[in-house]
Amino acid sequence: MKKLLYVLAAGVLISCQTQSENTDMQTDNPFYQEWDTPYGVPPFGQIKNKHYSPAFEDGMAQHLKEVEAIAGNPDAPTFDNTIEAFEKSGDLLNKVSNVFFTLTGAHTNDSIQAIQKEISPLLSAHNDNIFLNSDFFDRVKALYEDRENLVLTIEQNKLLENYYNRFIRSGAALDKEQKARMREINERISVLQVQFGENVLKEENKFELLLEEDQLDGLPENVKTAGAEAAAEKGYEGKYLFTTHRPSLYPFITYSENRELRKQLKMGYIMRGDNGGELDNKEILREIVNLRLEKANMLGFDTHADYALQDRMLNTPDNVYDLLDKVWPAAIEAAKKERDLMKAMSVEEGLDIDIMPWDWWYYAEKIKVRDYSLDESEISPYLMVDNVINGSFILANKLFGLTFEEQTNIPKYHPDVRTYTVKNENGELVGIYLSDWFYRSSKRGGAWMSNIREQSNMDGNEVIPIIYNVGNFNKPTADKPSLLSMDQALTLFHEFGHALHGLLSECTYPSISGTATPRDFVEFPSQVMENWVFEPEMLAQYAFHYETGEVMPDDLVQKIRKAGTFNQGFGTVEYMAASYLDMAYHTITEPLAMDINQFEDAAMNEIGLIDAIVPRYRSTYFRHITGGYSAGYYSYLNSEIMDADAFAAFKENGLFDETTANAFREHILSRGGTMDAMEMYVNFRGRKPSYEGLLERRGFN
Numbered sequence: 001m002k003k004l005l006y007v008l009a010a011g012v013l014i015s016c017q018t019q020s021e022n023t024d025m026q027t028d029n030p031f032y033q034e035w036d037t038p039y040g041v042p043p044f045g046q047i048k049n050k051h052y053s054p055a056f057e058d059g060m061a062q063h064l065k066e067v068e069a070i071a072g073n074p075d076a077p078t079f080d081n082t083i084e085a086f087e088k089s090g091d092l093l094n095k096v097s098n099v100f101f102t103l104t105g106a107h108t109n110d111s112i113q114a115i116q117k118e119i120s121p122l123l124s125a126h127n128d129n130i131f132l133n134s135d136f137f138d139r140v141k142a143l144y145e146d147r148e149n150l151v152l153t154i155e156q157n158k159l160l161e162n163y164y165n166r167f168i169r170s171g172a173a174l175d176k177e178q179k180a181r182m183r184e185i186n187e188r189i190s191v192l193q194v195q196f197g198e199n200v201l202k203e204e205n206k207f208e209l210l211l212e213e214d215q216l217d218g219l220p221e222n223v224k225t226a227g228a229e230a231a232a233e234k235g236y237e238g239k240y241l242f243t244t245h246r247p248s249l250y251p252f253i254t255y256s257e258n259r260e261l262r263k264q265l266k267m268g269y270i271m272r273g274d275n276g277g278e279l280d281n282k283e284i285l286r287e288i289v290n291l292r293l294e295k296a297n298m299l300g301f302d303t304h305a306d307y308a309l310q311d312r313m314l315n316t317p318d319n320v321y322d323l324l325d326k327v328w329p330a331a332i333e334a335a336k337k338e339r340d341l342m343k344a345m346s347v348e349e350g351l352d353i354d355i356m357p358w359d360w361w362y363y364a365e366k367i368k369v370r371d372y373s374l375d376e377s378e379i380s381p382y383l384m385v386d387n388v389i390n391g392s393f394i395l396a397n398k399l400f401g402l403t404f405e406e407q408t409n410i411p412k413y414h415p416d417v418r419t420y421t422v423k424n425e426n427g428e429l430v431g432i433y434l435s436d437w438f439y440r441s442s443k444r445g446g447a448w449m450s451n452i453r454e455q456s457n458m459d460g461n462e463v464i465p466i467i468y469n470v471g472n473f474n475k476p477t478a479d480k481p482s483l484l485s486m487d488q489a490l491t492l493f494h495e496f497g498h499a500l501h502g503l504l505s506e507c508t509y510p511s512i513s514g515t516a517t518p519r520d521f522v523e524f525p526s527q528v529m530e531n532w533v534f535e536p537e538m539l540a541q542y543a544f545h546y547e548t549g550e551v552m553p554d555d556l557v558q559k560i561r562k563a564g565t566f567n568q569g570f571g572t573v574e575y576m577a578a579s580y581l582d583m584a585y586h587t588i589t590e591p592l593a594m595d596i597n598q599f600e601d602a603a604m605n606e607i608g609l610i611d612a613i614v615p616r617y618r619s620t621y622f623r624h625i626t627g628g629y630s631a632g633y634y635s636y637l638n639s640e641i642m643d644a645d646a647f648a649a650f651k652e653n654g655l656f657d658e659t660t661a662n663a664f665r666e667h668i669l670s671r672g673g674t675m676d677a678m679e680m681y682v683n684f685r686g687r688k689p690s691y692e693g694l695l696e697r698r699g700f701n
């Protein structure tokens with residue numbers, strides 16, 4: 001408890017100091033002002049790096065005062081004076097956080113990174129100051145226990161339940177000693193997580209496969225060039241360097257004809273964190289899973305998985321295993337068939353080998369060329385970025401009646417950002433959409449969606465959402481358009497699906513609106529959008545050749561469709577093996593004493609994984625499970641079951657069927673996290689999701 005008081009005091013102290021220091025700054029600090037910009041989009045042009053820290057510190061201090069006022073309210077707790085009051089609190093902190101965390105991802109710099117390091121521990125302490133506040137918890141608990149007698153809407157009930165669980169899960173109900181132990185555990189886990197990740201990175205950077213010119217048989221010219229450049233960069237002139245970084249690893253194990261070298265590189269990859277010495281991650285992982293078990297037990301859960309799954313759609317370990325066990329038999333059968341095809345190919349080549357993990361990519365590529373004849377370079381000219389963006393807007397219009405109009409007067413944080421108003425079928429404004437699709441060095445890798453302002457509607461005060469998408473596609477140049485790969489086109493529609501989930505939200509409370517849904521549900525509205533991308537009816541709307549303007553010819557469309565089931569056994573098995581491994585670690589009921597490698601082997605033997613495939617992540621570099629995806633790596637599969645099953649409804653009723661689209665919008669996209677996720681799905685589909693759609697899509701039946 002002492003520690004808690006100390007952190008609390010420190011927090012107040014910092015802000016007292018800064019408050020007096022900052023009085024001058026407040027007059028020109030945009031975070032302290034009302035924004036009179038179009039639609040209340042942050043005035044990015046006026047926000048300077050120096051404005052963040054004071055706004056964060058004052059924002060936390062103000063928020064804490066509001067929380068203390070709620071917790072210390074002499075009136076008996078009501079939903080309004082406790083839960084709703086909390087939803088309305090933290091204005092300044094929200095304002096600065098939303099801008100700041102947009103830029104840490106999309107347009108960062110050294111000074112933002114320095115602020116982030118400084119502010120992260122303060123924010124996590126701030127969080128503890130709220131969710132370990134006993135007076136606040138007592139009020140929430142009293143309401144929760146009396147919930148049958150309160151007259152609450154479905155949404156209010158869900159919100160109350162969320163807060164109650166959040167307090168419990170943070171340890172608010174524990175005694176002093178336990179709370180102290182809880183903080184110790186949390187701190188220790190966060191140190192171990194960082195160390196685990198750093199070790200993986202160091203191991204990755206350490207491994208080198210350095211080759212001579214005569215060891216490059218089979219490699220295409222561009223792969224050789226990349227190898228030569230990598231070698232030159234490290235001072236190995238005239239040689240060729242390949243590493244376990246994926247852009248180096250995959251081309252090599254796909255094309256190299258030298259089986260021994262493929263094995264060396266692949267082994268380098270799968271042994272990361274498992275080589276003994278100071279970078280070995282086995283003991284770190286053991287400590288993490290054991291600490292998690294201790295924490296779960298303290299909070300009254302049998303296992304960490306029970307704890308982690310409490311607020312998910314599949315809310316028990318049994319539900320997760322049920323899902324995995326339904327898909328696994330068909331997946332492993334398909335993978336065995338794929339392996340046998342490869343084996344047959346090796347026999348034809350006169351080798352007759354047992355297919356191993358370092359052979360899979362090599363033979364898969366040969367089969368792809370022989371049986372599918374799909375050449376990406378024929379597809380890309382039909383996927384010019386502006387056309388694909390346009391395609392996503394057309395889809396939103398056909399399904400949900402939305403129109404996107406580009407605007408020039410909305411503030412943006414970088415010139416590459418494009419800004420749109422989004423209107424519904426009646427011409428009413430539903431949201432603001434920013435897109436930022438092109439690579440630049442100030443952006444982190446990957447693609448994502450987030451919001452600058454959540455949708456909410458408290459006391460008739462309707463707040464429309466400000467949603468953005470970010471990507472890393474090549475920027476067009478004066479003489480070269482930006483042509484997307486098939487994967488990139490899918491990514492664009494995927495992230496746009498998240499954006500629609502944010503834009504079409506019609507909820508009351510901001511903390512459960514839009515994409516604030518369980519982790520194993522949130523990828524559903526995004527993944528489902530990928531289904532339309534290569535449907536012939538959809539391609540006819542947007543896939544025009546960038547030079548001739550011709551729509552994609554039928555034979556190309558057919559090739560794309562045929563290749564859709566290629567190598568799916570492998571992809572599914574590799575992913576699911578890692579999901580089983582994740583669950584195995586987090587369903588232990590006694591501290592783990594066994595050697596980590598033995599534990600992994602036992603878990604993989606139990607599901608009958610074949611020698612030709614290793615899990616997508618082995619224990620010692622499985623960063624998802626040391627981070628936020630513990631007992632959650634299965635989530636992608638759960639979302640995919642729903643997306644395949646939901647899309648089947650569109651296939652049955654028509655690709656752009658109005659009734660189906662309306663039901664999807666009403667029961668899924670508009671609801672945020674305001675209801676039980678399974679209930680939402682059942683309301684949309686009339687039944688629980690069936691996994692048959694997924695098996696069919698992946699070619700497993």
Ligand SMILES: [Zn+2]
Binds near residue numbers: 494498523526
């Ligand atoms: Zn996603």
